[in-house]
Amino acid sequence: MLKKRLIGVITVKDGLAVQSIGYRRYLPLGKPWCIAENLDRWGADEILVLSIDRTEKNIGPDYKLLSSLAKAKLTTPLIYGGGISNKNEANKVIHAGADRICLDALLHERPRLVREIADVLGVQAIIGALPLSKIGDGVQWYNYRTKKSGKFTDELIKLFSDGMMSEALIIDWKNEGRLNSFDDSIIKNVPFNVPQIVFGGISEQSQMNKLLACGSVSAISVGNFLNYKEHAVQKIRLSLSKQNIRSALFESD
């Protein structure tokens, strides 16, 4: 039976892996490839690398980062997001070692190009990132570049409803980096039906149990908190042993 997933997230800024707190505070962590290699050994279901300053600086995807990740010889699926603005770049990112891509800015600025990328890579390779927060009765998406929230446009809703992306990465951006704080009301207010990967402030067993029980949730992502203790991924798996996820793996060599 298909399992739900536990995804390890690596946030990268200026080529450095960082802890990201509330989309505004950053603490240095180390070399992204070292952290990815570690998540690979621990048995994360996927590794999501988000290069958060590429679009803002208009410098395209971080191929140097992807090259260092390729040298780490990962055997875990790699998702890359950051600076992808057209189908050539999307293709190049896959050639360089990613298995799936994550899009944010492009969804809002040039949705037509998202469709072009889907034609080339296939929808299964594309995830749409949605930093969300509850505003009034509904949710709004957060533009991390302008630092403003906005309502879902019809075009954005159509992009998801037409199935142009296989999954949505729902990010509780306000609670990112804060223990035990993911606001699960945001996933209930998303105006389209696409499998959801949840992220932002998810640290406790009780939160994960509740989220995994939701039909719309296909995966849980954890970032900062995976860096505090040895075998963090395995410890989460052991605490969720009753759930439909893969069991903990401790490499013996």
Add this chain to the structure above:
Amino acid sequence: MKRLCIGIVDYGIGNHASMQSTLKKLGYATKTSKIKAELNECDLLVLPGVGTFREAMFGLNEYELREFIQVWALQTKPIIGICLGMQILADKGNEGGYIDGLGLIPGEVTKMKKDNRHIGWNEIQLTRRDLIFVPSEDKAFYFNHLYVFDTDSDHVLATSNHSETISSIIGNGSVIGLQFHPEKSQTAGLNLFRDSINGLCNA
């Protein structure tokens, strides 16, 4: 014994870097190429797969590799198609209109019913006791696809349970198709990949 050389067919799309690094990790020599003369020197061909049926066949036709691969199979030389690379082994793919595949394993590729996706880790159950795959029975592998390969049971070696039964491993002579990504399925994937390559090359 000389190290086996695996040819990764470059038809414009695909996760070459991942494939190369996994094969090197397993101790094989690799060559990623669209040039027939270079691929000809290899012991086994891998058709990688991230993309669409249409793009893949377009690339194969553009680089004149379609016939090359078909002749390779006729000579009973080994081929492993992975994910999209497995799907293009079919007679046809239906992606908003029919497109011809390589026709190396009879069958058709269509979208999963009810717009479902098969993304994540799932176990495989063998439908035939093929010695190459017995060690991998019931192990979980990483799948990432929306389309499935419809073929008769003679060509199905393993299935996986989802909203419908998925053909996870198919085969026809020296040609094998893996719907999942062995290069991205950690230890289970490495072992199965090695067993497949060695099994096909020693046959």
Add this chain to the structure above:
Amino acid sequence: MLNNLELKYCKRCLYSTAHPLGLTLDGEGVCSGCRIHEEKDTLDWDERFEKLKALVEPYKCNTGKNYDCIVPVSGGVDSYFIVHTVKNILKLNPLLVTYNNYWNTPLGIKNLANLRIKFNCDILYQNINPISVKKITRSTLRRFGSVYWHCIAGQTVFPVQTSITSRIPLIIWGGHQGIEQVGMFSHEHEVEMTRRYRKDHDLMGFEADDLLSIFDTIQEEDIWQYRYPSDADMNEVGVRGIYLSNYVRWDPKEQHETMIDQFGYRTTQFDRTFDCYDFVDCFNYMNLHDLLKLYKHGYSKVTDHATREIRHNRITRNQGLALVKKYEQSEIKYIDHFCNWISIKPHSLQWMMDAHRNPKYWSESSFRKWNFNGVSKQRIEVGSGRDVVDPSFIVTDDDRFDFTITNYITIGKGYL
């Protein structure tokens, strides 16, 4: 270097964004290290110590047949304070473990002997064969300009291996370098020892097996001793490494001075820094190793010490810069000892070292004459850098190390 941008500097301390561990600046230009340091004055350390007591309680061995924990020690750095806290305050029964880095000073040997005697502890020594250690050192010097790889690899893995072989799960470390220098974690994250941190930062991205290469003479028999245990073994024993600095307001100068006073820890002066407490046990740390740091990173240990003292409000930033300028270009000592030990001629050593000078900070003006444009030179906004103060460190052994030593003491007879 990870950062793709030009260097940026912290408004409070002497660090730049080119720090090898990584450093971030916030909207006010204050670095992550300074921000996390603020927690030393805002957290309730009594409460945190209670947390520590509760954490270690289940590890106490009530049968008396095994130790409660492992404490990695040396003849320098924070060993005295850690053992004192573990034994006298937490009332645990530790097994001390120490890795022999070969370049032991007489002072270091005396400190280590005094440590085990004064605190009445059992101690395990690990000594790797000299041929392997020399091969490894020659290789790490050539490939990444480091002579200290074997020391750090040994110091960080021997306690973990011992934890597994002796089935003592808890390892207690002192300060977490990533937190203390660059604010890698909040103290409240209660970060523990991980294999990833060791590979990424302690070992500069190279674990033992990564040293094996067809271009080198190192064989598996040279490096297997430095391998980290498997995840399966770690999990089976339940190995766990904690850092006292997450639960105790960490202040090395103050801690050392208490240890000098109460337990007779011995200290000396150095040519390349004003701190007299940290690396008294090694001939090469504040010499060859420190110079290589200056070559590769444009700053050296005195900057770490100055930044630490600035953050503790004992000196100003300008005074810190003055101290850095005073010490950082001093000549290094004991090169002949090192060359004899590793069988390299001094000019060959210099040639190997020069290959690792970072062009961002060094330019060759004429044959083998180098101009320095490192971090201290670029901090003109800080001030004149001429206000040299005496940061008041206590020196117990003014004669430094024994100048009559012609070879390193590998194993010393420790007595008082």
